[in-house]
Amino acid sequence: MNKFMIGAVAGAFLLAGCQGKTTGEAAGGDAGAATQITGAGSTFVYPVLSAWSADYSKETGTKINYQSIGSGGGISQIKAGTVDFGATDKPLDPKELAESGLAQFPVIVGGVVAVVNIDGIDKGKLKLTGPLLADIYLGKVSKWDDPAIVKLNPGLKLPDAKITAVHRSDGSGTTFNFTYYLSQVSPAWKAGPGADKSVNWNGGVGGKGNEGVAAYVNQIKNSIGYVEYAYVLQNNMAWAYVQNAAGNYVAPSADSFKAAAASADWTKTKDFYLVMTNAPGDQAYPITASTFVLMPREPKNQAASDAALKFFKWSLENGQPQADKLDYVPLPATLVKQIEDYMQANIK
């Protein structure tokens, strides 16, 4: 394993060296020349991040090269020091951050939506509760006309058909937020698969990426899956209500994500270590999630790190219109202020 790792790390450093060089040269030239920032990680944040970086490079000439390889990939790349920032939908706990010399802050909020493909059932018709969703994924509720589902949905004609539960085959922040929510609401889930970027699924089918899950749910009759909100809109999928902590059935939308973001209390967190699923607000969407950026506290490449900080500051302050357009929720102003203070204090 050692040799393998050394090879991998050496390769990574070679890459980093090249990137460092180009960045250094650019910065060493005249002040207006383009700087390049490299980042990797979360696929969830990719659409809005690429919109932001397009706008930002038009304004400042700074280029952001972001590889959406998944949250786990983002974490390992920033730890290996091959990129200037990493992005993850699963926050690292303060202990792990301290050990690896990283700082962390949220940049955007979105929602994970339960989508279904059942003949005759349109979007926003089916109602589910968190524990019921957990039971479906555990295989305890295996048919759509199970009494538990029928009881919640008196008017709906549910078929006598086996449920195919679709999950992510790759490790993913979406899976983390989904399973974290299931662990919060279902003791059986907590004791069983638990919450992680990939868990030990009980049967079902695995799709790669949000697009893979969306495609499987679209193709497989009587299936259920979970995807980011943007994919629900893009694919015009039938989503199901999931009861929130206050007992209401709230539709997934920018407003209900905002309500969840507003009811989350970030002030008491260390390193913004907070997962906002099952938020208490009346109108809060239950499976609301945020993407976090990871950066080294003491960067090796000072110029790129400064440029990255400037970019995220700019995005937090000016990124709302793009976020709205792409169905993400920008962070509340108080939180943005808190993040900027944090950046100042924690990242060189």
Added chain:
Amino acid sequence: MTSEPGSPVSLDERAGDNGRGETVSSRSQIAEVSSARSHSGLAERLFHWVTGGAAWLVLLILLAVAYSMASGGALAFKTFGFGFITSTSWDVPNGQFGALVAIYGTLVTSAIALIIAVPISIGIALFLTEIAPVWARQPIAVAIELLAAVPSIIYGMWGLFMFAPFMASHVEPWINDHLGVLPVVGPLFTGPPIGIGMLTAGIVLGIMVIPFIASVARDVFNAVPPTLIESAVALGATRWERLWNVTLPYTRSAIVGAIFLGLGRALGETMAVTFVLGNAHDLSASLLMPSNSIAAAIANEFTEADTELYRSSLVALAFLLFIVTFIVLSLAKLMLARVERTMGRTN
């Protein structure tokens, strides 16, 4: 390993050498004669070293690949021992990894692919060389070679968006009703008709493999010496007798080579399988159920493998794919050698 059965080099050789080594020996005689006559000894030696170097390089690269896979997977093998191969659990958060589901899925989908592709490919090749009207041969041959040029991800998308729904709505319910009720083999064919699973993946793989086997087989059939065919015709053989007794035996080892080529592609195919296999680490008797393959598991999970043991387990999977491919191809080759021996005795 340089004469690895899947490699086109050895195919060409075998196409010409009739599997009995006659051409090879005459080839080396020619080489000796020409080198004796040659005045440019240096060029001759250079040629020797360049070609020899190229051949040895392949062996070296293969060994290097095997070594890096083995050392990368050492942690997984150390942690789980032999259990890594026999365990079906793939529990990422608890750090439990086993390769059996992926190995099983790889072998079953490849087997289905070959069961479908071999008879069809040989049929296509025989039709093109013996039966089709001459004007139709070239266009059909080109069409088949074009099929081989289609990238695998296209097959994957076609499989997911067109073929899987077709399987789910038309084929699998029929299989459930008619084959699922049979004794003994019934469990192979019962399961929810979701269209995504080992059977669908095997069929898609079969379609992908057909052009490889068919186009090599066609070239090989074309290479049967006309004198042999003329002799058979002169003896009054019918077309069927000619094909069965002359063409097929004459080309047998080359055809096996063509099948290896297809098998190699089926065993290692990644993207198309990922799309239609379901990527589930579950062991199931039913061919209609989703499963996983080694290549698909690696492609799906490598970027997100963030613990040392997880990454090592995926590399260990890669090593196993290497070994599985090697074993399967060696077994096939042994079988072939045995057939050749018994044939030699009866002759």
